[in-house]
Amino acid sequence: MSHAELASRPAPPSTWHMYRAMVGVGVFCGLLIVSVYQVTLPVIERNKAEALQEAIFHVLPNASTSTTYRLDEPNGFKVLEGESHGEQLVYAGYDANEELVGLAVEARGMGYQDVIGLIYGYSFAEEAIVGIQVLESKETPGLGDKIETDPAFLQNFERLDVSLADNLSELANPIVPVKHGEKTHPWEVDGITGATISSVAIANILDRSAQYWVPRIRNNLRDFQGGE
Amino acid sequence: MATPTKSSTDEFIKGLWKDNPVFVQVLGMCPVLAVSNTAMNALAMGLATAFVLVMSNIVVSSLRSFIPKQVRIATYILIIATFVTVVDYVIQAISLDLYKALGAFISLIVVNCLILGRAEAFASKNTVARSVMDGLGMGVGFAFALFCLGAVREILGNGTLFEAALFHDSFQNWVVMILPSGGFFSLAAWLLLFNWLEQRKAKKDEKATLALSEEAAQ
Numbered sequence: 001m002s003h004a005e006l007a008s009r010p011a012p013p014s015t016w017h018m019y020r021a022m023v024g025v026g027v028f029c030g031l032l033i034v035s036v037y038q039v040t041l042p043v044i045e046r047n048k049a050e051a052l053q054e055a056i057f058h059v060l061p062n063a064s065t066s067t068t069y070r071l072d073e074p075n076g077f078k079v080l081e082g083e084s085h086g087e088q089l090v091y092a093g094y095d096a097n098e099e100l101v102g103l104a105v106e107a108r109g110m111g112y113q114d115v116i117g118l119i120y121g122y123s124f125a126e127e128a129i130v131g132i133q134v135l136e137s138k139e140t141p142g143l144g145d146k147i148e149t150d151p152a153f154l155q156n157f158e159r160l161d162v163s164l165a166d167n168l169s170e171l172a173n174p175i176v177p178v179k180h181g182e183k184t185h186p187w188e189v190d191g192i193t194g195a196t197i198s199s200v201a202i203a204n205i206l207d208r209s210a211q212y213w214v215p216r217i218r219n220n221l222r223d224f225q226g227g228e
Numbered sequence: 229m230a231t232p233t234k235s236s237t238d239e240f241i242k243g244l245w246k247d248n249p250v251f252v253q254v255l256g257m258c259p260v261l262a263v264s265n266t267a268m269n270a271l272a273m274g275l276a277t278a279f280v281l282v283m284s285n286i287v288v289s290s291l292r293s294f295i296p297k298q299v300r301i302a303t304y305i306l307i308i309a310t311f312v313t314v315v316d317y318v319i320q321a322i323s324l325d326l327y328k329a330l331g332a333f334i335s336l337i338v339v340n341c342l343i344l345g346r347a348e349a350f351a352s353k354n355t356v357a358r359s360v361m362d363g364l365g366m367g368v369g370f371a372f373a374l375f376c377l378g379a380v381r382e383i384l385g386n387g388t389l390f391e392a393a394l395f396h397d398s399f400q401n402w403v404v405m406i407l408p409s410g411g412f413f414s415l416a417a418w419l420l421l422f423n424w425l426e427q428r429k430a431k432k433d434e435k436a437t438l439a440l441s442e443e444a445a446q
Contacts, residue, residue, distance in 0.1 A: 013296035021295045025303050029310035036314045043321040051324055136328065143406065194403065 051135065052119070056091045056104040059121030059131035063093025063101050069224065071216060077223035090213065092224045093121070100224050102130065103217055107209035112197040114138040116147075120157065120206060122214065124221065127163040128186070129206065144198035153192050153199060161186035162210045169215050177203035236361040243365025249342045250373030250415075251422040256342040260374060261411035263333045267390055270378025271371060272326055273333060276319065278367025280311045281343050285363035288351040295352075304347045305338070312337045342370060373418070380414045381405045 069077040117136030173187040183190040189203035351359040385405030
């Protein structure tokens with residue numbers, strides 16, 4: 001390159017100008033994100049809490065109030081005041097006479113695309129899961145998402161047997177997925193044709209969660225009798 | 229010969245049709261194919277992208293003399309990522325159901341080459357007003373294209389539009405249209421239609437020019 005060409009090229013910007021631009025834009029962007037986060041956070045938390053409350057009453061239709069409990073092993077379940085997020089939580093539902101009607105329990109597990117999060121209602125009287133609602137799912141629209149909408153599939157959870165074995169530490173019969181139309185026992189989950197992996201995932205998530213929670217709930221039933 | 233200066237309206241219209249980001253420029257194919265399985269998802273994704281596009285165009289254009297050329301791409305990405313984060317929070321605040329439906333694709337707006345492309349090719353060289361019109365045109369054009377794909381896929385794949393049933397119960401859904409391959413099929417069909425319309429227009433223009441030159445020769 002000749003001296004004339006070199007001389008005609010514009011001078012590169014100083015390091016200061018580059019730092020000024022990067023840091024300036026970074027500060028502006030950071031402030032914007034923090035402001036929007038602060039403004040939207042209460043609304044987002046309210047939306048999530050409302051969605052959870054709706055889901056609790058959806059899976060425990062006879063309940064009119066709910067109380068959150070945290071499992072504090074080995075001392076049993078304790079009422080949780082205020083903050084209702086975190087691990088080891090169950091939601092007890094009570095009817096208008098403050099009688100315990102059942103418990104709503106959150107469960108998560110891997111689906112076809114991503115993690116599926118759901119909540120299910122457990123009835124003591126029937127020793128069964130009496131309803132589920134999917135809270136979080138990225139299953140294929142039109143196929144995998146039938147786990148949320150397919151009436152025949154959801155019928156599985158109107159009374160899905162989770163009674164305990166004689167030793168009271170495990171389910172008498174594990175929840176097992178079966179092919180569509182082959183369900184013969186109340187603890188089996190009739191799958192969905194075209195959404196096999198997602199429907200099997202739901203059965204497995206429920207089985208894992210029920211194996212853990214149902215013995216603990218049954219063995220600490222007195223903790224929930226206090227009600228509201 | 230000096231090129232005639234384009235008005236702001238021209239900047240807006242070019243994104244809608246002549247330089248449509250999906251049907252003509254074939255940009256941002258990841259969300260186009262992935263989120264266009266229903267009309268509602270497609271429209272929401274299109275509008276979210278349009279918002280990020282307009283806002284990033286405004287900021288890039290306002291700061292065009294402040295950002296040195298050497299660090300421009302890093303700075304543009306920072307600006308785009310900020311507005312995507314804003315959209316992410318706002319959608320969560322508006323509707324959790326919509327947020328669930330759009331999934332990971334909101335975050336992926338950051339790497340949509342349409343947005344970085346407009347920041348680099350247009351906003352960094354033009355005034356704020358023209359950049360806003362360019363962003364709006366391209367954004368609305370992108371949302372329109374996504375809606376076209378989403379509507380076709382939902383109608384054929386699910387027999388519904390915006391979840392309202394369109395056909396008799398006996399209609400057999402074309403499940404393949406909802407699957408990823410359906411995205412390619414419907415995109416190909418729309419590209420075919422656009423190219424056919426473009427060719428037809430070009431032929432008409434050619435005929436008109438020929439007729440004019442013949443008239444002039446007589």
